[in-house]
Amino acid sequence: MSKILSILLVTSTVAGCAWITPTAPFDSAEYNTINRIYTDAEWYKAECDDQIKTKQNFFNLERETRLLVNYSKDLPNNDSTIVMTQNLDKVVGEAYKAYQNNETRTKFYCTLKLNAIEEAAGTIKSAVAQRRRP
């Protein structure tokens, strides 16, 4: 009887573990890219008065964000970060397109957009930093 119970216990434990999906370990290249986006967004706010610099700044942010999305999606077991980086790309992408199309945007918009990028990148940065080291 106890043997049957032991077998059932082992089987259920193994089956239970199958539900636990491992998370990708800390990746320094991924972290560095997120940190660069976060720091740039913080830095660029001081240049919101200058439309030409702002256009270039959003170009830089879009390029960095695409780099991050493309890198993160190739890392195994990285689903949650992939979703977060794609959402970040959504936030950056709209402003990038608007400035590249020379659409008029207010200074207030620029500042709040960079706040949004900074906050979103900061959330992802903290989540990635807490991952276990390989």
Place this chain on the structure above:
Amino acid sequence: MDPIQQLTQLMGYPAVSGRSQQAVQIAQAIQANQITRQEAAELLEDLKTQNQIEGQANTLQEHLAFDQAVSGLIMLVSATA
């Protein structure tokens, strides 16, 4: 409930406090003509996306309430555009 009133209440919840303040700030900026309605609608959508990013790590009731309030605000902004 009025979305701005709902957002003001949500300022009391640390998980969404910052974003709720930003949403109210955007609504006030429209009234002061500091920002266009199109810009406001986009920035409010950004707040929802930020909320989703945070919710990815920690799904809290406040995140859902925030999402609902901002959706209401976007409808108001779009309807009067």
